[in-house]
Amino acid sequence: MNKVVLEAKEITKYFHDPVTVKILDKVSFQLKQSEFVSVIGRSGCGKSTLLYILSTMDTDYEGDLIIDGVSMRDKKEGELAIVRNEKIGFVFQFHYLLNEFSVLRNVMLPGLKLGQFSEKEIEHRAYEKLKILGIEKEALKDPNQLSGGQKQRVAIARALINDPLLIMGDEPTGNLDKKNSEIVFNIFQELAEEYKQTLLIVTHDNEFAARTTRIIEMEDGHIK
Numbered sequence: 001m002n003k004v005v006l007e008a009k010e011i012t013k014y015f016h017d018p019v020t021v022k023i024l025d026k027v028s029f030q031l032k033q034s035e036f037v038s039v040i041g042r043s044g045c046g047k048s049t050l051l052y053i054l055s056t057m058d059t060d061y062e063g064d065l066i067i068d069g070v071s072m073r074d075k076k077e078g079e080l081a082i083v084r085n086e087k088i089g090f091v092f093q094f095h096y097l098l099n100e101f102s103v104l105r106n107v108m109l110p111g112l113k114l115g116q117f118s119e120k121e122i123e124h125r126a127y128e129k130l131k132i133l134g135i136e137k138e139a140l141k142d143p144n145q146l147s148g149g150q151k152q153r154v155a156i157a158r159a160l161i162n163d164p165l166l167i168m169g170d171e172p173t174g175n176l177d178k179k180n181s182e183i184v185f186n187i188f189q190e191l192a193e194e195y196k197q198t199l200l201i202v203t204h205d206n207e208f209a210a211r212t213t214r215i216i217e218m219e220d221g222h223i224k
C-alpha cells in the first residue's frame with residue numbers, strides 16, 4: 001500500500017475583493033505515492049488557487065493540509081519555505097529559467113539553496129536529472145539557446161533536483177506544442193511509475209488528463 005503524501009482536509013478559501021466570495025468549499029482528497037493526478041475544470045473554478053494552497057504558498061485558508069504526515073496549518077513562513085524546498089518541485093506554464101546562468105546551474109540552484117550537499121554532489125545530481133529528461137548534452141548552454149520544449153524539460157529537471165516527494169504543475173504543457181506536450185507527459189509518467197514520485201498537474205488539456213491515473217474535476221469550488 002503506497003503511503004499518503006498529501007491530504008487536503010476540508011480546504012475552504014475566500015477572496016474579499018471587493019466582496020467576499022467563497023472560491024474553495026471544503027475540498028478534501030488524498031494523494032498517494034506514485035499517483036499521477038490531473039486537476040481539471042473550467043477557467044476560474046479555483047484550480048490555481050487550490051494549487052497555491054497545496055504548495056504552501058498561500059496560508060490564508062480554512063481546513064488543514066497534511067504533507068508527509070505533518071500538518072502545515074500552524075507552520076511559520078520560514079518552516080514552510082523549508083518544506084517547499086525539500087518536498088515539493090514546481091513546474092509552471094512558463095519556465096522561469098535564469099538566462100544569466102547555464103542550464104546546469106539553473107537546475108542546481110534549488111539544491112544549492114537547500115544547503116545540505118556539496119556543490120560537486122549537486123552538480124552530479126543535476127547531470128543525472130538532465131539525463132532523465134534527455135537533455136544532458138545541453139548542460140553547458142544558456143537557456144536562451146534552447147527550444148521551448150527543451151527549456152520546459154530543464155524546468156522539470158530543476159523541480160527534481162532535491163528529489164521532492166511531490167511534483168506540482170500549473171499548466172506545465174500550456175505553452176508547448178503537441179509533440180513537446182507528449183514528451184513532457186511521458187516524462188511525468190516515468191517519474192510516477194519508475195521513480196515513485198507523486199504528481200499533481202493542473203491542465204486544460206483533456207487528452208493529457210484522460211491519460212493520468214486519476215482526474216480531479218473541479219466545479220464551483222467543489223470536487224465534482
Ligand SMILES: Nc1ncnc2c1ncn2[C@@H]1O[C@H](COP(=O)(O)OP(=O)(O)OP(=O)(O)O)[C@@H](O)[C@H]1O
Binds near residue numbers: 047
Ligand atoms: N487575489 C484574488 N482576489 C480576488 N479574486 C481572485 C484572486 N485570485 C483569483 N481570484 C478569483 O478566484 C477564482 C478562481 O481563480 P483561479 O485562478 O484559481 O481559477 P483557475 O481555475 O485556475 O482558472 P484558469 O483555468 O483560468 O487558470 C476566479 O474567479 C478569480 O477571479
